[in-house]
Amino acid sequence: MGKQKTDHKSLHAGWIQDLKVANIIKIDGAKLVCLACQSNFTFKQKSQLEQHIKTSKHENLAKKFAMDPQRQILLSEAVESQSNKPFYKNMCQAFISAGIPWKKLQNPVLQNFLQTYTGRAIPDESTLRKNYLPQIYAEAIEEIIRDVGTNPIWLSVDETTDACGRYIANVLIGSLKKDEPSKSHLICSKQLEKTNNATVTKLVLDSLQMLWPGCKQDQIEAKFLLFITDGVQYMLKAGKNLKVIYTKLLHVTCLAHGVNRVAEQIRSLFPDVDKFVANMKTAFKKAPSRIAIYKEKCPDLPLPPNPVITRWGTWLKATEFYAQHFNEMKDIIETINNDAASVNTLITMIQSDDLPRNLAFISLNYTFLAEKFTEFQEHGGSLHQTLQYLDEIENKLLKVNGHIGKAVIEKCRTVISKNPDLEKLKQISSILEGQSDEELPAELNPAEVAAFNYAPLTSVETERSFSMHKFLLSDRRQKITPENLEMELVSRYESLTED
Secondary structure, three states: OOOOOOOHHHHHHHHHHHHOOOOOEEEEOOEEEEOOOOEEEOOOOHHHHHHHHOOHHHHHHHHHHHOOHHHHHOOOOOOOOOOHHHHHHHHHHHHHHHOOOHHHHHOHHHHHHHHHHHOOOOOOHHHHHHHHHHHHHHHHHHHHHHHHOOOOEEEEEEEEEOOOOOEEEEEEEEEOOOOOOOOOEEEEEEEEOOOOHHHHHHHHHHHHHHHOOOOOHHHHHOOEEEEEEOOOHHHHHHHHHHHHHOOOOEEEEOHHHHHHHHHHHHHHHOHHHHHHHHHHHHHOOOOHHHHHHHHHHOOOOOOOOOOOOOOOOHHHHHHHHHHHOHHHHHHHHHHOOOOOHHHHHHHHHHOOOHHHHHHHHHHHHOOHHHHHHHHHHHOOOOHHHHHHHHHHHHHHHHOOOHHHHHHHHHHHHHHHHOOOOHHHHHHHHHHHOOOOOOOOOOOOOHHHHHHHHHOOOOOHHHHHHHHHHHHHOOOOOOOOOHHHHHHHHHHHHHHHOOO
16 A cells, blocks of 8 residues: 555644644644744644744744734735745845844844834844845845946955964955946955965956856956956966966056065164064053053053054054154153063163164154055055055155165065066056057057056955954854855945945
């Protein structure tokens, strides 16, 4: 005798009658619909239904359902009904954009607040993550593809190590437009097994296929015109690999990174100033008694800056602060005289003649570089304007005499000389400004040269995407999978950079 088909309707009716929940549990084919939770379930055993109705979430919603007779009449209660789908999607998108972990939805006070003022059941975090995050991510990718269209593009890639010790590479793209700066898009954020030229090259090739799915290499070759990285060796090698495939491609290393290398050279040439800045930072870190003395002596003066090596220009800003307020710092240090190693070191240093002399030299000749970092990071100007910033830096550095000035300008020239296609971009800029009679680069046609008018020459936006990555992957949120992290990061970046 063949296996008989299960009569779900009769089976479910028996469960509902035994558990006395006919007023709130309805039968919909092979599924059961909970009107209070606005959810449907495929329960295989009666105990599963019994377990559901005993959950605190169901009990709370059932009480509210029983007090609202209109809801018992309306049949808009099926899980993820047509009216709930946009609500859940919008909630997911709002949490992504605001950087709020979905786990917060388990907070009973937040749940109650949202239920009270929206009149809807609040979905579980897994519902948003499984059903709506992929949808929002897919829409973000579609928006990127639409925005880029058939325009030629620039692509920037950089790598970092995240809080879990994984190698993460972010890829940003944007259109090359002759009449306006382009909007940047984070196309992907991938975990790499190792960081070398091969993995970076493959990442770029995969990103281009994601942007133009199904396109052949010769079709992509006409669109991929500018590659922006930092100046490390494996990135330079990756650029060479890609230029073999894409013959029109120009590779430039980030000018802001280059200026930072010059700033690091300046820091290394003044070890006494560097030591003073570091000890000042240590002396006032987590030292309430010293801070109290500082505030008493200089109530209108802000606390000493805390430079961070990875934050470009902060060391130079700190030296400018100490140059301006050296006498006040000297008075404060002598007042807090104690046996602390950092304080004793500071007392010895401020009594020497070299420290104030070197601070004055840096203040006069090199602190302007800190302002240039801001210009590089914040401007949305043309290719010509960006290159002007670089020319201004070179010209000011050339005016500094002595062995220090010579060492710094040599470093600047070395950095510029190792920038693969910077000279070609200078040539393009001169042509576009009508200042050159030179021929166009052989690999580019006139329209492609014109598209470089607002070409970016920094990877600052890629660095900012790492800050967003660090924000999402906090110390309390490290169980998120790399795949879900990428989808959330791409979606959040796109939502925050909308016009």
